[in-house]
Amino acid sequence: MLPLAAVPAAAQAPQRVVTLNLCLDQMALRLAAPDQLVGVSYLSQDPRLSVLADRAAALPPVRDSVESILILRPDLVILGQGSHGRLKRLLRDAGVRVLELPWATSIGEAETVIEQMAAALGREDVGRNLIAGMREQRRLLTWTGAPRGTAVYLEANRGTSGKGSLMDELLRLSGYRNLAADLGIGSFGRVSLETVLAGRPDLLVLDGTANDNPARATEFVGHHALLALAGQSKLASVPTKYSICAGPDNFETMRRLAEAGR
Incomplete structure (x- = not known):
């Protein structure tokens, strides 16, 4: 897979994006332009796990099969690093661009993933605004008094x-x-x-x-x-x-x- 900087400019603004990871779904639902996101993992439609379940319900649910993805005719599929190895190979063989993003285990790591996804979607300004909002929330909510x-x-x-x-x-x-x-x-x-x-x-x-x-x-x-x-x-x-x-x-x-x- 080419590094993001090496991808032609036209490819940096995909028109049909699929995500296949609950946490990446949540980010894409916030970052993508209207109609840019055409499929998310089925887990994102579960209100027990997904804050954006109502929004995800408007999109086709995707499972871990190349058929359920290719039927949506994506030009970019975003998945987690270190998972779905065979699926990624099949997608690349089919000529579909694949972006692998790491699992974020902290707020700081989440900001990095948001920045990377926003760049891949051609939505850098939206990503910057989302990160700025997160930093402001963190500043307001961080406890500065005596230990609780x-x-x-x-x-x-x-x-x-x-x-x-x-x-x-x-x-x-x-x-x-x-x-x-x-x-x-x-x-x-x-x-x-x-x-x-x-x-x-x-x-x-x-x-x-x-x-x-x-x-x-x-x-x-x-x-x-x-x-x-x-x-x-x-x-x-x-x-x-x-x-x-x-x-x-x-x-x-x-x-x-x-x-x-x-």
């Missing part, structure tokens, strides 16, 4: 986000120390309820809607021990869709953390 205490993020199957994760960054920016990081847990790991109880966090962060359809993976939301701790700790309900991808939606997470900390 310890927080822990809990998700399905006892999952948590530790050091180096996006949630770790959002907690730190919001004035909290991440209990999972203190326990030596990496970006994604597991933590028992007993460990959470022993850590006595000042703030519990979870998706309060996770157990709307009860399942063993999400039963922790209503666990009696956790409910008892919630009587001593503050609680922030943060739907997964606001932190599953690095980008503009993260500031809703920070707003909810701030509200819970008051």
Whole structure:
């Protein structure tokens, strides 16, 4: 694949773009010109995962098959680096330009990906405005007072986000120390309820809607021990869709953390 700078100018403003990654979909839905985006991954139409599900629903959903992509006659397909190797080869063999972008694990990395995508779409001004808005939101929402205490993020199957994760960054920016990081847990790991109880966090962060359809993976939301701790700790309900991808939606997470900390 040619580096972006080496692509002819006419190719830098594609007319029919497909994205095949939930997080890249969210960026493209914000950056693309009207009618420029002609397909997004089916995950973007799931309101539990996608903040822009209503907007994505107006576009054809794309799955991991070359047929579902080529039928849309794209002149650019944007995918994540390190994934869909065979699919990328088939698309290139079919003469379709492919742009691979990295997975962003922080707000700063998200800004870089937005800049790269905006350039590929010929929408540099829109990208700059989006990044400027993100920086202003970060400035306004970053906690500058005394530390607020310890927080822990809990998700399905006892999952948590530790050091180096996006949630770790959002907690730190919001004035909290991440209990999972203190326990030596990496970006994604597991933590028992007993460990959470022993850590006595000042703030519990979870998706309060996770157990709307009860399942063993999400039963922790209503666990009696956790409910008892919630009587001593503050609680922030943060739907997964606001932190599953690095980008503009993260500031809703920070707003909810701030509200819970008051």
